[in-house]
Structures are given as structure tokens and as C-alpha cells.
Amino acid sequence: MRYGALTTPARPLVESALLAALGALFILVAFYVPLLGMFATLISPLPTAFVVIRHGVRWGVLSSFVTLAVLFPFLSPITAITLMTVYGTMGVALGYSVRRSLPAERTIGLMTGASMVGVAVDMLGAYLVTGLTLPQLAEQTAKVFNEVFEISHRITGGNPALEGMMQTVTPEMIMRTLPAGFLLGSLFLAWVNYEVVRRVLPRFGYTVEPLRPFSRWIMPEATGHVWLLAFVGLQLSPFYAEKLPFLAVVVDNVLPMAMLVLLLDAASALCFFLLRSGFAGGVAGLFTSMAVFMALSSPLLGFGVQLFGMIDVLFDLRRVRYPELSDI
Incomplete structure (x- = not known):
């Protein structure tokens, strides 16, 4: 990490207050x-992150509470607490x-763990403000899936695999797999915010390490064992x-997450071998995307x-984990 534009001396209290106002x-x-709003959502954790980088976690938490106080005149207390929890914890x-x-x-x-805390508070806030319960949320989600499927059916025609999958999308199944969706949604939100903020921080003199190229992604070995156990558990569930x-x-929650992780790993491996075969990056990405779409369409x-x-x-x-073995 290197320091650039923000290295001028400033009292933590003043700087934290200014960044808290910016966060609000x-x-x-x-x-x-x-x-x-979409762009502002992606950079909302940035002011709190700046405070923590420059002055530590204590000042970052204090700045979050100041942001919350600034929000109170403009938003209902529950809405302000919900939004600040989501973005403050991630920051x-x-x-x-x-x-x-x-x-x-x-x-x-x-950031995923912080996002999960924020999303949990968000759901609690929705219940306190609107009375929306988890079963009602699952029912609304199932309706959204069905509407999207109907639109897709009218545009692209019938897909037996997709129709079979949609038959399993019921409010009861959504309630059963809520923890998996909760975790995957938080992970996606954290990844998107990280990729956006990673490109903003260098403009202020801070470097953030990027993820390794997609063709070099490899998932933990435990994922393979978890997938095997969950798959066997699904077959024995009756x-x-x-x-x-x-x-x-x-099993209903672990298996979809393991399936998604292995799908990403397989896509990364395919992209790697296409690039090593001499394909251009854009062509390799296109073929990889087509392969993922086909895998999702055919059980x-x-x-x-x-x-x-x-x-x-x-x-x-x-040989991503142990590249030296590639010479053996």
C-alpha cells in the first residue's frame, strides 16, 4: 500500500466527519x-473504508455512526439504520x-461476512417497516422467477430443461434454500463492490491487489469433497x-453452492486451456460463456x-497451486 493524495496531516475527527457526510x-x-443510485450504491462503502485505512477501525465505526446521525433527518430511523449497516460494515x-x-x-x-450482516439487518428492517415476512418474500421471489420464465419462453421458445427446473421453484423450496441464496447474494454484492472500489482507490494513492486472472482461478480442495458428500446425501435423502x-x-443448501463453485472452476479451466491453445482472450471468453450457458441448459x-x-x-x-510441478 502506498500513500498519495491523502497524506496531508489532518485531525482524525475532522477528516472522519467530512467523510461521514460524504458517505451520507x-x-x-x-x-x-x-x-x-446504482453507481452511488457501488461506491457507498468507500468513505468509511477511507477512514479505516487512514485512522483505524475505531474511527471507521465512529464515522459510520456520524453518517447514521446525518441520515436521520432525511430517512426513517429503520431505513437509515438498515442502509448504514449494509454499507458501513462493508466499508x-x-x-x-x-x-x-x-x-x-x-x-x-x-466483505461477504459484512454484507451478510447488512442483508440480515435489511431483511429485519423490511419486516419492521412493511411487515414483510420470510414466507411472503419467498412467495414474491417465486412469482418473479415465474414471470421471468414466461418472458423467456415467449422470446426464445420452450426449453425442457428450464421448464423442469422451474417446476422446482416453489416458495417452499426457496425457504429451504434461503441460507444458500443469502450467502451467494452477499458474496456477489461483496465482489461487485470490491471490483468497483479497487479501481477507485488508486486515484487517491492506495493500491489494492486484484483477483488473479479468471483463467487462474481454482477453488479450495474441500469443495470437491463437499460436493461428493452432498451429492451422495441428496441421493440418499428419501x-x-x-x-x-x-x-x-x-444438503439442499450445500449442494447448489458446491455446484456453482465447481461450475466456476470448470469455466476457469476451460478458459485456461483455450488461452494456452492460442485463442485470443475475447474468443476464449466467448467460448467459455457459451459452454456455461450450455451447462446450465442441460442437466x-x-x-x-x-x-x-x-x-x-x-x-x-x-498446476495453479503448485506451478513448480509443471516441470516434472
Whole structure:
């Protein structure tokens, strides 16, 4: 990490207050201005992160409370607390990671944990303000999926695999897999915010390590073992689902997450081998995207892709973890 434009001496209290006001402005724009709101949402954790980078976690938390106080006159208390929790926790996690020069993977992991806290508070706020319960949220989500499927069906025609998948999208199934969706949604939000902020911080003199190129992504070895156990557990679920319902719910949540992780790993491996074969980056990306779409459209092909991803995770076909072994 290097220091640039923000190295002029300043009292932490004054600087934290100014950045808190800026953070409140970003949140208000995200809440009230539809067009600029999306961009403001992506950079809302930045002011808190700056405070943590420059002055530590204590000042970052204090700045978050100041931001909350600024928001109270413009938003309802519950809405202000909800928004500040979402962006404040992510800002503290990001600032702490940059201050400690943590690698990108750990930074996104911390931001994911912070995002999960924020999303939980957001759901609690929605319940307190509107009375929206989790079963009602699951029912609304199922309706959205069905509407999207109907639009896709009218545009692209019938897809037997997609139709079969949509038959399983019920409010009951969404409630069962809510933890998996909760975690994956938080991870996606953390990754998007990280990629945006990573490109902004260098303009102020701070460097943030990027993720390794997609063709060099490799997932933890434990993912392959977890996928195997969850897949076997799914096949055996008729024998224990009634006696051990909690175990069935665990399998229903773990298996989709493991499947998605192995799909990403397989896509990364395919991109790697295409690039090594001499394909241009754009062409390799296009072919990889087409392969992912085909895997999502065909259960049999999707299962084969998961097997390939599991083999790469367990045996490191690309020698990403131990590159020195490629010479053996």
C-alpha cells in the first residue's frame, strides 16, 4: 500500500466527519436518485473504508455512526439504520483489509461476512417497516422467477430443461434454500463492490491487489469433497429426510453452492486451456460463456461439467497451486 493524495496531516475527527457526510450523501443519492443510485450504491462503502485505512477501525465505526446521525433527518430511523449497516460494515471490512494489505480473496471474504450482516439487518428492517415476512418474500421471489420464465419462453421458445427446473421453484423450496441464496447474494454484492472500489482507490494513492486472472482461478480442495458428500446425501435423502429433516435442509443448501463453485472452476479451466491453445482472450471468453450457458441448459452436460470441475479442484490439472510441478 502506498500513500498519495491523502497524506496531508489532518485531525482524525475532522477528516472522519467530512467523510461521514460524504458517505451520507452517497447513500441518499442511492436511495432517492434512480439513475445515479446504482453507481452511488457501488461506491457507498468507500468513505468509511477511507477512514479505516487512514485512522483505524475505531474511527471507521465512529464515522459510520456520524453518517447514521446525518441520515436521520432525511430517512426513517429503520431505513437509515438498515442502509448504514449494509454499507458501513462493508466499508469497515474493506478498509481493514487494505490497511492490513490482505489478499483479494480474504478481502472479499471479509466483505461477504459484512454484507451478510447488512442483508440480515435489511431483511429485519423490511419486516419492521412493511411487515414483510420470510414466507411472503419467498412467495414474491417465486412469482418473479415465474414471470421471468414466461418472458423467456415467449422470446426464445420452450426449453425442457428450464421448464423442469422451474417446476422446482416453489416458495417452499426457496425457504429451504434461503441460507444458500443469502450467502451467494452477499458474496456477489461483496465482489461487485470490491471490483468497483479497487479501481477507485488508486486515484487517491492506495493500491489494492486484484483477483488473479479468471483463467487462474481454482477453488479450495474441500469443495470437491463437499460436493461428493452432498451429492451422495441428496441421493440418499428419501431414506433419512423424515427422521433427519435438518440434514436434508443442509444438503439442499450445500449442494447448489458446491455446484456453482465447481461450475466456476470448470469455466476457469476451460478458459485456461483455450488461452494456452492460442485463442485470443475475447474468443476464449466467448467460448467459455457459451459452454456455461450450455451447462446450465442441460442437466446431463451440467453434471459432466461439475465432474470436470471436481477433478480440477482435487488434482489441480493446471498446476495453479503448485506451478513448480509443471516441470516434472
